[in-house]
Amino acid sequence: MNWTNIANTVASMAPTVGQALAGPAGHLVGQAVSRILGVENTPDAIHEALKTDPAAAVKLAELETQLKQSTLEHDTRRQEIEHGARTDQLKSINTTMQSELSSTDGFKSRWRSAIGWTMALSFGWISVMLGVAIILDPSQLAEVMDGIVMLIVSMGAVLGVNIRQVSVERMASMGQRPHSLMSSILTRPRAG
Incomplete structure (x- = not known):
């Protein structure tokens, strides 16, 4: 079994985590899932825990919340960087225009x-x-x-x-x- 095989099962409890598990960084998300479930870092161990642990859905919901918060923070930082770059560009244009206008x-x-x-x-x-x-x-x-x-x-x-x-x-x-x-x-x- 691989990470993609258990992605649908995880997605039924935590859609964002399941989607990330099926993505290119699935093994990293799998580490987080195994850690929160307290099992070995393998798709088989996670699959078994999802079937047998009654608290697995609650634990995955917590991970889902953490993942969404992390994604939101990342998006906010990216927007701040883009805004800062645009502000720097406008400042540069303004400086150039002022320099031209005050040219001696x-x-x-x-x-x-x-x-x-x-x-x-x-x-x-x-x-x-x-x-x-x-x-x-x-x-x-x-x-x-x-x-x-x-x-x-x-x-x-x-x-x-x-x-x-x-x-x-x-x-x-x-x-x-x-x-x-x-x-x-x-x-x-x-x-x-």
Whole structure:
């Protein structure tokens, strides 16, 4: 006879113990069962005790309670460890974000803002120059407008890319995956 053979008999009195007895660590559970029943650590001895000892069911119920308590404590410890690991991860992300925000590296922290200010000043300068060009030579308006449109488009593209990149970096530092319109379209489930 082996541990699996007596698992059903034990399970009729103590379901959790019987299930554990049938599992991969059945011999360890068998040791606990034999100890609580006061018999030799063999499936045959336990089987015989279950048939002859009138207090066997009460003893197995006590072991069942102990096993459930142990399992509950183990699960609680595991959840505490997982919670602690998640808390540590969030603290690390927070520290990284605060470090980036308080960075003293002028180039890294301000070059994108410089592009925005340059664009704003350029719009002001373009407005002044447009007024001057129209006053001095109204026939040059088409050429001036071509240059203005090219400047606005190119600076707007650079600024748009920079703003998008800042958003992507901030979301990545918070552990989030950035979404774009194109990624939403490409990953959208298709109707069958």
